[in-house]
Amino acid sequence: MTADTDIAKYSGNPLTKVIVHDPDLCTGCRQCMTACSFKNYQTYSYDLSLCKVINGQNSEFVRVYCQHCKDPMCMAVCPVDAICKDEATGFVTIDKMLCIGCKACMWACPISIPQIQRGLKAMAKCDMCGGDPDCIKVCSAKAIKFVSREEGKEIVGRLKR
Amino acid sequence: MTDLPIVNKVNPAAVRSKYAHFLGCVMPAKMPWAESAIMKTLPGLGIDLEYLPKSGCCPRAGVWISVDRRVWLTLASYNLLQAESAGRDVLVSCNGCYVTLYEANKVLKENPEDLAMVNQYLAAAGKHYEADIRIRHLLEVLYEEVGIERIRREAKKIHIRVAIHPGCHMRIFEDGHLVRYFTELTEALVDEVVPYDCERMCCGLQCNLADREFATYDRAKRKFDSVKAQNVDALVLVCAGCYDQFERASKTLKETDGYDFDVPVIHLAELLAISYGLRPDDIGMRYMRTAPVDTLIEKLETSVQ
Amino acid sequence: MKELYPWRRPVKIPLPSSVKPQLIRHFSIGLLYPVTDELMEVRKKAGLDPIPPTAHRYHEAVEDIQKIVKAMEIDKNMGLDLEKMEYRFND
Numbered sequence: 001m002t003a004d005t006d007i008a009k010y011s012g013n014p015l016t017k018v019i020v021h022d023p024d025l026c027t028g029c030r031q032c033m034t035a036c037s038f039k040n041y042q043t044y045s046y047d048l049s050l051c052k053v054i055n056g057q058n059s060e061f062v063r064v065y066c067q068h069c070k071d072p073m074c075m076a077v078c079p080v081d082a083i084c085k086d087e088a089t090g091f092v093t094i095d096k097m098l099c100i101g102c103k104a105c106m107w108a109c110p111i112s113i114p115q116i117q118r119g120l121k122a123m124a125k126c127d128m129c130g131g132d133p134d135c136i137k138v139c140s141a142k143a144i145k146f147v148s149r150e151e152g153k154e155i156v157g158r159l160k161r
Numbered sequence: 162m163t164d165l166p167i168v169n170k171v172n173p174a175a176v177r178s179k180y181a182h183f184l185g186c187v188m189p190a191k192m193p194w195a196e197s198a199i200m201k202t203l204p205g206l207g208i209d210l211e212y213l214p215k216s217g218c219c220p221r222a223g224v225w226i227s228v229d230r231r232v233w234l235t236l237a238s239y240n241l242l243q244a245e246s247a248g249r250d251v252l253v254s255c256n257g258c259y260v261t262l263y264e265a266n267k268v269l270k271e272n273p274e275d276l277a278m279v280n281q282y283l284a285a286a287g288k289h290y291e292a293d294i295r296i297r298h299l300l301e302v303l304y305e306e307v308g309i310e311r312i313r314r315e316a317k318k319i320h321i322r323v324a325i326h327p328g329c330h331m332r333i334f335e336d337g338h339l340v341r342y343f344t345e346l347t348e349a350l351v352d353e354v355v356p357y358d359c360e361r362m363c364c365g366l367q368c369n370l371a372d373r374e375f376a377t378y379d380r381a382k383r384k385f386d387s388v389k390a391q392n393v394d395a396l397v398l399v400c401a402g403c404y405d406q407f408e409r410a411s412k413t414l415k416e417t418d419g420y421d422f423d424v425p426v427i428h429l430a431e432l433l434a435i436s437y438g439l440r441p442d443d444i445g446m447r448y449m450r451t452a453p454v455d456t457l458i459e460k461l462e463t464s465v466q
Numbered sequence: 467m468k469e470l471y472p473w474r475r476p477v478k479i480p481l482p483s484s485v486k487p488q489l490i491r492h493f494s495i496g497l498l499y500p501v502t503d504e505l506m507e508v509r510k511k512a513g514l515d516p517i518p519p520t521a522h523r524y525h526e527a528v529e530d531i532q533k534i535v536k537a538m539e540i541d542k543n544m545g546l547d548l549e550k551m552e553y554r555f556n557d
Contacts, residue, residue: 044485189522
């Protein structure tokens, strides 16, 4: 088995894009969180932000955000099929007209990404701002990168070492 | 349209060391000693430096990129066009202002349609911008144009131990050259640069927009604790935005918790000024400080005697 | 279909409450911090002009900024009255 098929097997279509966070570069300024909450709720609030930057075990920062999984748990568990994964872009999105706000996706997600949307009985999660994420634009330290799955895997592999 | 400024088309090499100093919001209002140190030291190092007149807020790109991008580009060009009409490049010392102006200038240079849009709005005030200038950081000018070798050779060592705070926006280049310049310049001027735990951590200025408590306690205070533990003489920075946050946080912490951050926060240009022979009182170093600087000034004076 | 959803349609430029006072200062004096008497004293001691050569000294810069803001209709969209320096919506 070649490396190429490896990538395809474990991370989905290698050409679709993902966000990769590098804790070695992150300064914890949380500008991505304010940009995210502004994009989605037009206010600056850490509670409403769909990505979170939290303190790690040492003095580094951990970013908790939707990974747009190859085989999303949230999609599998949704009773009304409100969650779908776009095969072309790889983005996992929630259709808020179909969502009934049962929070099943929140429990199913390994890192509890979906959260209830303010003002609606529907769930909200990162939709990559439709392909041009606002959080990437404001990260001065270049700790978050918007890259293809292939490159992302390479970066994560380097980080693990 | 009659009073458009004439753009000087001069050979770029000849313009190289002509700069207009963009002050920003915080430096003239809270750091007069830093402004004085830059304006008095750099001409002596062969940099042709003047003020950038009529400048306003940079404006804050972090806010305006998400609210309305046009405001960011137009108000940034309004600041830059004053320098362009004087045939000068822009020198910025605050990291936040640098990123705002540098990125806006880059966008306008690369996208003619954005430049046309900006000029359409600038016409309301009878102005025009060509995006024909460069934006340079104080560190780039010191390291590349004055030359790190020259500073290492000429500057008198100041016998203090300091901690440094580079700040988030200093990391905008992938190669990280600004942070390297900052570290090397500080090392050239003082005895020892002491590393500390939260050196990379943000000052927390941006967090004020969302949660003031978090900005003060989880960012600034953590940083203060970590700096205090190293028992250094000063905390050196170049970013006016970070200084603004440190000043506000230390004041709040003193008033509400009685927490005393007794390490003076100083600007790199002050160290440069002192080591090139200016006296602390020439740049008004004793006033408007976050912490008492008398001990530090004594050490500075004995080092250069 | 998404643009048909009523909660997806932008109505006016929404403004977080934390930046509202900052914008009033930005559009009325050109910068975020005013020049106080104490500052003028300290600037003199630092060997500088008491009033910095920014929009603080050149009031026409503030007028220009206001003209540009009006041309972009930002003030209208944010509900900021530039004459009175007040917001129309206080939520």
